[in-house]
Amino acid sequence: MNKILTVDIGNTNIATTLWNGDTPTPLASFTTKQSATCTELKHSFESVLKLANINKTELITGSVVSCVVPGIVSAAKKALSMMIGNGPIVISSELNVGINFDSYDKKSLGADRIADIVGAVMLYKAPVIICDLGTCTTISAVDSEKRFIGGMICPGIQTSLDCLHSRVPHLPVVKAKETNLIIGNDTASSLLTGAVVGTAAMISEMASKLSGTKGMNNCTLILTGGNASFILPQINTKIKTVYEPDLIMKGLREIYTNFC
Helix, strand or coil: CCEEEEEEECCCEEEEEEEECCEEEECCCEECCCCCCHHHHHHHHHHHHHHCCCCCHHHEEEEEEEECCHHHHHHHHHHHHHHHCCCCEECCCCCCCCCECCCCCHHHCCHHHHHHHHHHHHHHCCCEEEEEECCEEEEEEECCCCEEEEEEEEECHHHHHHHHHHHCCCCCCCCCCCCCCCCCCCHHHHHHHHHHHHHHHHHHHHHHHHCCCCCCCCCEEEEECCCHHHHHHHCCCCCEEEECCCHHHHHHHHHHHHCC
C-alpha cells in the first residue's frame, strides 16, 4: 500500500501526516522559520519521522504540500525531493481539483484554503462553509454546484490578542483558550471573550446569513484549525456544524490521490 506524506506549511507551524492508504499517522509539528533552508527543512522532516519510529523514507512513495509562506516553497520542495526521491505536488490554483474557482481571483487564493475546500466537499458534499481558525481566520464558501463563491479573511484569535498588546502595551498578554464566559469580569477575561466569543458570533451570523442565499441551502459549517476546538462551543446557528481538526490533511490526500 502506498504511503504518502502530507505537509501543511503555515505561517506559524509546519504540520505533517503520513498516510498508509487511507490511514493517517499525524506526526509532530515544528515552528515555521521564514528563512528556512533546504538542509534545515530536510532535517526537520526527517526528525518528525524518526520521532514516530519511521526510519525508512524510501517506503514513502510521494508527498503533497500546502504552503502559505512563498519564501520557503523552493527549499521545501528540494528537501522533500532529497528525502523521498521524487518531488512533491505543490498545491496551487493551477491544479484541477474538481472545484470551480472562476469567480475568484485564483492567483490570490491560498493553498491551505484550496486543500480545506477539497477536504470539505469530499467529506460533506457541497454546499459547505469552511472556517479555518489559525494565524488568520479564513472563511470559504462553496455552493451546491461546487463553485467557490468567495470568503473572508480576518485576524486569527491569538493574532488579535497579540496585536492589541503590541499596540496597547499596558494591556495584558492573553493566551487564546476556551472560555465559559460571554463577557469578561476583568481586563484579561474581557480580552479573551472579545476575541473568542466575538469570533464565534461573527462566524455564526455570517453562516446563518449565507445559508439563505442562492445555492447555499442546507449547507454544512465546518470548523478546523488550531483555534477551532474552543470556538465550537460558542457557535450559535441552526446550520449543521462539525469540527474537523485534520481537514487540510484529508484535503491534501484527496488531491494527491484523485486529482494528480
